[in-house]
Amino acid sequence: MIDVVTIETPSLGDRSYVVTDGTVAVAVDPQRDHDRVLDVLQARGLRLTHVLETHIHNDYVTGGYALAQATGAQYCVNGEDEVSYERTPVRDGDEWTTGALRVRALATPGHTFTHLSYAVDAPGDDDGPVVFTGGSLLHGSTGRPDLLGPDHTQALARHQHASARRLVDELPDATEIYPTHGFGSFCAATPTSGDASTIGSQRDSNPALQQDVEEWVEQTLASLTAYPAYYVHMAPANSAGPGAPDLSPAAPADPAELRRRIDAGEWVVDLRRRTEFAAGHLRGAFNFGNDGSFITYLGWLVPWGTALTLLADSPQDLEAAQRDLVRIGIERPAAAASGRVEDWAGDELLATYPRRTFADLAGLRSAGDDPHVLDVRRDDERRAGHVADSQHVPLHELLERVDEVPRGQAVWVHCAAGYRSSIAAAVLDRAGVDVVLVDDSFDNAGTAGLTIERTA
Incomplete structure (x- = not known):
């Protein structure tokens, strides 16, 4: 049998x-x-x-x-x-x-x-x-x-x-x-x-x-x-003919090393959930939460060969992320740290940005305010329905097109459910954009009162 x-x-x-x-x-x-x-x-x-x-x-x-x-x-x-x-x-x-x-x-x-x-x-x-x-x-x-x-x-x-x-x-x-x-x-x-x-x-x-x-x-x-x-x-x-991977723990990084790596243009990737990241993170870090398609989107966005340092709540989260990395050929993180974000920051002040909903956005628009809205979904999702008067830059194009996003005003970024927009929010935050993360389902946009347009 x-x-x-x-x-x-x-x-x-x-x-x-x-x-x-x-x-x-x-x-x-x-x-x-x-x-x-x-x-x-x-x-x-x-x-x-x-x-x-x-x-x-x-x-x-x-x-x-x-x-x-x-x-x-x-x-x-x-x-x-x-x-x-x-x-x-x-x-x-x-x-x-x-x-x-x-x-x-x-x-x-x-x-x-x-x-x-x-x-x-x-x-x-x-x-x-x-x-x-x-x-x-x-x-x-x-x-x-x-x-x-x-x-x-x-x-x-x-x-x-x-x-x-x-x-x-x-x-x-x-x-x-x-x-x-x-x-x-x-x-x-x-x-x-x-x-x-x-x-x-x-x-x-x-x-x-x-x-x-x-x-x-x-x-x-x-x-x-x-x-x-x-x-x-x-x-x-x-x-x-790839050989067996090395899954041993990466070298630990202290606050000074983390800041040095960020300032050198390397990728320091925070694996915590978007709610935790928005509430406090190292300035210049990226956020690919381990509660979503972490490896797909990290592999999609990171310039190939860039040194990666991982941050997570626990050694177990680091181990799981490292296993995912070798699956797409990223052999070893340059360094890693686990625990509390305050321990990673040392004396450095944590960066934050707000999380809001489509209802919050609709409330602002009905009150006469018109914040800039950035849609980071794919082209096919955009065609099926999008918030009127919003900018569209698919997430996988955002790093190359980040200069198209305006400065000097709040930018409300959304996707279909919040995961991709959380990645985008960290990219924008790192680039100096005043970002607001729309942590909500796009299904709620129309019912909240926002005008939804469709492209043939």
């Missing part, structure tokens, strides 16, 4: 898997911190025989190579991929057995040209196969086809449509689908739905299987949004 253990990485919207017959195991798309796979193997007394990569990933650094090195497992990567390490080359139709498991590789290009899915069954088992679809067929969507650049997007989109149909044509309806992406990952072409699904369920509901290729390609390409800037660094790292 096949047993699938799911290892979730919610901060990146991805899942890794261990599939086993109870004695041997195969790992699929393991994240950089592959100790989580080793923990599963040890707890269950399993022997790892193969590590399978569905594709050369664009959204994280793989742990597959290091895991195979640590366990002696075969490292299975598409034979067409140009990599700098020895691997077991896999191609469409390759099939092998390990223990009671039978593994078959299926070419499913679309997310990349060399993408593979893996169907796994146990001959004689009435439960039938399961399939690991990586960035191909997702729950209610597919992987996005534009990560290799605009010259390839049309071709990859058509491949993706055909690959989704291949999977439903060749696998039984009861086949359970285990995608790597699609649980909040920007690798999904459109939002996904649900935590579990089957081939049959997708046949009845997935747009790629309901629409003809022309309609699906047109709608999919029109719906694509911006994706994190750090993606460009992931595939080269994965093609080079």
Whole structure:
């Protein structure tokens, strides 16, 4: 009988898997911190025989190579991929057995040209196969086809449509689908739905299987949004064969060192929640709260190679952040500190800024005041509805466009729910803007009385 253990990485919207017959195991798309796979193997007394990569990933650094090195497992990567390490080359139709498991590789290009899915069954088992679809067929969507650049997007989109149909044509309806992406990952072409699904369920509901290729390609390409800037660094790292990460604690930093690093233009990143940061923080620090998509947005905004120093409430928060950093190839923080913000500041006065709601903003406007409003949501969100007479600078463009934001007046910054605007507020505060954080849901803007406009 096949047993699938799911290892979730919610901060990146991805899942890794261990599939086993109870004695041997195969790992699929393991994240950089592959100790989580080793923990599963040890707890269950399993022997790892193969590590399978569905594709050369664009959204994280793989742990597959290091895991195979640590366990002696075969490292299975598409034979067409140009990599700098020895691997077991896999191609469409390759099939092998390990223990009671039978593994078959299926070419499913679309997310990349060399993408593979893996169907796994146990001959004689009435439960039938399961399939690991990586960035191909997702729950209610597919992987996005534009990560290799605009010259390839049309071709990859058509491949993706055909690959989704291949999977439903060749696998039984009861086949359970285990995608790597699609649980909040920007690798999904459109939002996904649900935590579990089957081939049959997708046949009845997935747009790629309901629409003809022309309609699906047109709608999919029109719906694509911006994706994190750090993606460009992931595939080269994965093609080079990344080693095991160093997760030992970073060197501690005292107040003098923190001020020196900020003044030198380095990034000192405060991981506390936005309410705490707004109430008091080191002047010049950035805020990426560990209660949201910390690593996605930090990786998106930070100039690659910039020294990072982390600040957090506890050593456990620092440890979790450091684990997230290695997942996208940021190997070591330059320094770190935990505890109370007053201890980080020494004799320095803490900076603050106010938190307000859309109702507060509407009250000011109804009273005749007209504060400057900055919307840092994505373009697609902006088109669907925005506060009238507001400025729009998407968060991922703010560092380069911060000079477009006015000085000498209060700037009320908002997003959809408060997390991205808290990042933006810290950026603006660091740049000398008199910032007000709108810590509220955009759904409340219209009901508060603000005029909402839409762009066709």
